Amino acid sequence: MTEHLTKAIMAGMVLGIFVGYLVNQGVLAGVMETEHWTRSFQMLSTIFLNLIKMLVAPLVLATIISGLAHMGDSAAVGRIGFRAIVWFILASFISISLGLVMVNFFQPGVGVDLTAKAQTIGEVKKLDLFEFIEHVFPKNIIAAMGENNVLQILVFALFAGIGLTAIGEKGAPLVRGAEALGDLMLQVTGYVMRFAPFAVFGALAKVVAENGLGILGTYAQLLLEFYLSLGLLWSLLLGIGFLFLGARAFTLVRYVREPVMIAFSTASSEAAMPKLFEQLDRFGVPRRISGLMIPLGYSFNLDGSMMYASFATIFIAQAYGIHLDWGTQILILLTLMVSSKGIAAVPRASLVVIAATLAMFDLPVEGIALVLAIDQFLDMGRTATNVLGNAVATSVITKWEGMLQVPLDPDQGEPEAPTQTPDHGKKGLHLDGEQ
Template sequence: MARRLTLWIVIGMFAGIALGAGLHQALPADSKTLATTADLLKLLPEVFLRLIKMIIAPLILATLVTGIAAMGDSSALGRIGGRALGWFVCASLISITLGLVLVNLFQPGHGLHFTAAAPVGTLSTADFTFRHFVMEIVPTSVIDAMAQNNVLQILVFALFAGVALSALGETGAPLVRGAEALVAMMLTMTGYVMRAAPLAVFGALASVIATRGLGILVTYGAFVAEFYGGLALFWLLLFSVASLFLGRRAWLLARYVREPLLLAYSTASSESALPRLFEALDRFGVPRRISGFVLPLGYSFNLDGSMMYTSFATMFIAQAYGIPLSAGQQVAMLLTLMITSKGIAGVPRASLVVIAATLTQFGLPIEGIALLLGVDTFLDMGRTATNVVGNAVATAVITHWEGMLQVPLDPDAPIPMPPHDTPEHGRRGLHLDPGA
């Protein structure tokens, strides 16, 4: 299904380019007919964006509540969880900061000169103080936060709710199962919404090229190349840091995870690669006791490629609309992305949800996402593969910290049962289902 959707998105992209180029050549630039046609085509991505915004609040709330509640309360769980979250925070800061540095260095959106359909909010031009940031985080009502799609406040509530449900144990189990069901429902709805992506891509590219010509594709090409260059730099940095803990074995990890990596890249879904990633880490010497907890946690809290993309894409949109952001405002955006990205789901094109939330939070033109839809498929493939690599490296390093990294098997060897787990280091310690 994912590959078929990607194919249709590519078809929609080329069809939109062809239609837009034809309209640009056939009609004068100041033609009313051209403006009307472009506006009608723009309706397709606008409807798609409304559907994306519809799933933001429940998706983030349910994902975080279930992820935090699943941590449990044992000392081993707390130690491993603390180390994992510490690594995730550091990796998040590095990936988002690297994205901000590169997008400011390359300026891919400079010179596009788009005009926002609605007035730009005050957060994009006014000082964003620490007091304002803190007050915006603390909710007065979770219902109001859900109604306003205030992601930061939803996240704070989800943190308290997840910790409380973890403390309640069996008493809170029905609510945890309800949150898990809500996650499943929202992922299914996301699948429905993404079926409209080819039409949105078609309309977005046709509308933009009809009014601005094929020259804008040069900017798209530069944007894609610069982003992939940033991902390559992050991979190099990630494995270099891992080698400080694992030595030469850190570089061998890429060989072990090549199959789930290719699966994630081709489907643009890190969820599709999860079963194979468990098997690859089994062969690498990671007990399921560790991977069964760290990987699901990482799928909600450690999406390095997606987080770099959110900073890169958000600044690209600000540049395209000629909205200057000071260094202080960009730092505030970095902190916001650090928090909002923790609720992102490991499904195709889910980063658009976080970008939409961040644009809304900072008063930037949300219609700017339409600029990304045409190339988002190719960007999603790269950032999804990076998410898988980031979680594989994190799991291996944390296993080393716990002193539980075992002798590796051949990368293509069959998996023994139970994999790399002894009575001392078996699955009994955490009681987590690695496939959950």
């Protein structure tokens, strides 16, 4: 099933670009107007993303609660969390630094035509560290789930999971309920994923129908240099993973290729989350580890977005002929390191961070218009990188904890429900499947 779905997604990408081009050129104008075509395309991707978002909150909640309840050792939770945060900080530093190095090497902004139409990215919200910290802690878990606020769900689930461990047998029915809910969400994920090729088709057809293939030619240099930089970042991430995982670091790519492709084609990390859990389970990562790492990573480990933030900020400065010395660029790096940690669940979060950083350093915020036209294509690459970075981080922490299990075949049919041992002690929850 996995192999067939991967091929179907690739076919959807190619067909979406082709049909979108036909609509853009007016070839299909006799059928219905261009606006109706683009609305139809958007409807396909919107339905899929809505269905995926429907799964995220219950899946994260059930996974974390059941995993922590079976961990049996609160010290292990703190240790894993500490190691995860250290990894995330180092990965963010590497990503942002590499973005600065590559944009200075390529200098894609030099000689850019500044005739881009003024476009809006919505309100530029000031990034307030205190407000972010306050926002982490939920006042209503139902509201947090309704908004798919992964960070707030994570906080509640941590309390609930550790609390269930503390009350012992009294909490066993709730633990079994969380396990059943997690299994249900994975089963529903299998159904929803069958619609992914149509969503991919719609997402790319809409972009090409509205902008044409010419937009890729106009920005070809920026796109090429950014994707080359992302390729280098992938090499670094996998290279660091190799130090911990050995040859399995490269095997990991085979296991997560499908969620990475879903993230790339839809430009949505949420769309890839359920499948990422599933494939990391197959790779041998116990759910009690991935259930903590993946939600944390979606908030704090955005490797592709971090590279893009530094790359785009300096690109805009170059386009306006503003020279920034290395001291100022290092200050920008540190600013992005801090501000990027407060963007969980913010739509078009990278653009918001870039706009806030430009304003902080008195750089022209209107320069966002230079990248907004192709933000969809840039977002595809950075989102896929975010998913890969989280897969590597989760696998490394699992190996570090000595819990990495024997992998299942990533191309076998639909995954079976995770099998759990009746042992609720320190050995924890044993899963023969997804992360």
